[in-house]
Amino acid sequence: MSEGLDSTDLAILNELQANGRLTTAELAQRVNLSQSPCWRRVNKLESEGVIRGYHAEVNRRVVGLGAMVFVMISIDYQSADRLQEFQDAVVKIPEVVMFHSISGSEDFILVVLAKDLEAFSDLLHDKLHRLPGLARLQTYFSLREIKGRVAEIPIEL
Structure with a gap:
């Protein structure tokens, strides 16, 4: 396990990697937290640079990059x-x-x-x-x- 990250942080990271558009309420439910503590943890992961951003996965072929x-x-x-x-x-x-x-x-x-x-x-x-x-x-x-x-x-x- 990464230094400073507990199993709940890792669960949050896994969920956000799978779907970065989850609402805080949806994310909190999936990782068994209430909404406020979940939001604080995500905020901390962002401010510490663990989460570097949120992105759309674009199909390169559809945009003409074959x-x-x-x-x-x-x-x-x-x-x-x-x-x-x-x-x-x-x-x-x-x-x-x-x-x-x-x-x-x-x-x-x-x-x-x-x-x-x-x-x-x-x-x-x-x-x-x-x-x-x-x-x-x-x-x-x-x-x-x-x-x-x-x-x-x-x-x-």
Whole structure:
């Protein structure tokens, strides 16, 4: 169990992950609390940064983003400034929806969404290949999304 979180807090987190639109009354009933203590706990979880926000899960294909691409990147570490310049440039690319520093033979992995392969090709040539400090870039296209929702963190009660 996480430090500072009890089983009721974890139950609240599980319920809100499954449905962030629950009213305080509905949530309180599901976690066996009265409404006021439930509201105080949710407020505390928000203020402490345990709950970082509430979001709608959008079907990327329905909004025209049919291509998901994993981009593995190695950079030329010349200086801390160069590293920061690279990171700042990547963060500014709206098609990059996830950006992680990783261990292993590559330095970073990006998850990129694009309309289609042609749109990704344009992004690759116009933005990704022009990133500062880029040494090597490899792309992997998602052929089928088997489990893609990252909104639910597995919390054990």
